[in-house]
């Protein structure tokens with residue numbers, strides 16, 4: 532099978548572009564039956580975009596910035612963007628009650644739950 536460079540017209544910008552023999556071979560290997568419709572520049576502009584994750588757009592409960600989460604947020608629970616979560620983690624709000632509220636906030640970054648530290652009240656005396 533031999534391929535030769537082909538001149539195609541880009542459907543986006545209308546310019547001619549070369550569908551090279553190498554690219555044709557690649558398309559043949561991948562069993563793509565359609566010629567490319569766009570020049571490289573236009574393809575880049577479109578950003579590839581073949582694998583779109585099913586992400587839910589939502590707004591951060593703290594800063595209001597739009598963020599996406601790879602799951603469906605539960606109603607009534609706060610959703611934090613990555614940066615707000617980091618801040619929240621470093622400087623936890625001390626005024627609010629520590630337990631028994633709406634639970635852990637949902638985090639866009641899907642970080643593991645805050646470290647469960649078990650240092651408080653450990654008995655050191657037991658050893659003699």
Ligand SMILES: [Zn+2]
Nearest residue numbers: 541544570573
């Ligand atoms: Zn183009």
Ligand SMILES: [Zn+2]
Nearest residue numbers: 591594612615
């Ligand atoms: Zn935020």
